[in-house]
Ligand SMILES: Nc1ccn([C@@H]2O[C@H](COP(=O)(O)OP(=O)(O)OP(=O)(O)O)[C@@H](O)[C@H]2O)c(=O)n1
């Protein structure tokens with residue numbers, strides 16, 4: 001199996017969570033979100049190295065929380081937006097064949113999701129994962145429906161997203177030069193005209209974003225304990 005390096009951005013604010021501290025420190029059970037996320041990659045034998053982006057004043061705390069995580073090679077100061085944080089890390093890592101990018105705020109990524117990505121990235125160079133939306137989707141103009149979207153043509157996109165290292169570097173350089181504003185990493189690859197492959201994720205692979213997500217997280221953990 002291929003080997004990869006993972007970049008985990010954790011330098012956000014978590015403003016939609018409405019806590020007075022960064023949401024990645026919220027404990028789920030006993031364990032902070034960010035440690036749960038990092039442990040998913042500690043447990044994957046194909047992951048060689050883990051790098052994080054952290055807020056300047058939180059880097060010390062991150063090191064403490066991640067004590068004993070032997071694959072963590074560096075925690076680099078993040079930037080204004082998620083993409084800036086990841087770019088800072090890209091400039092600091094050892095070159096690798098493949099780089100995965102995974103939100104610090106997605107602690108429930110499954111082994112199967114990682115396996116799909118690892119199998120696909122040597123072939124496709126840029127691979128994202130996602131799930132089929134369960135709701136009917138409409139395109140709207142203000143509060144008026146314009147059309148019903150064909151659900152077979154859409155996917156709700158998660159992380160990890162997996163890339164050939166050189167391709168991801170070019171995509172980030174191009175995005176920076178052209179000041180592209182993006183919401184995920186694959187958008188930058190799309191901007192180069194390179195096609196992006198999609199593999200399955202799981203509905204449990206939520207991003208901890210708002211208060212409601214903490215209840216969902218608890219029920220995912222209860223399910224895991226059977
Ligand atoms: N400047 C930023 C912004 C976000 N992130 C990270 O990117 C991931 C996904 O972003 P999101 O869920 O949007 O996190 P926040 O930006 O923290 O949330 P919010 O938008 O509610 O403030 C998170 O792990 C977050 O810490 C980052 O490293 N650097």
Ligand SMILES: O=P(O)(O)OC[C@@H](O)[C@@H](O)[C@@H](O)CO
Nearest residue numbers: 082103157158159183184207
């Ligand atoms: O737009 P948001 O700040 O909620 O999230 C940005 C990214 O983290 C997000 O788009 C990826 O996780 C893929 O869904």
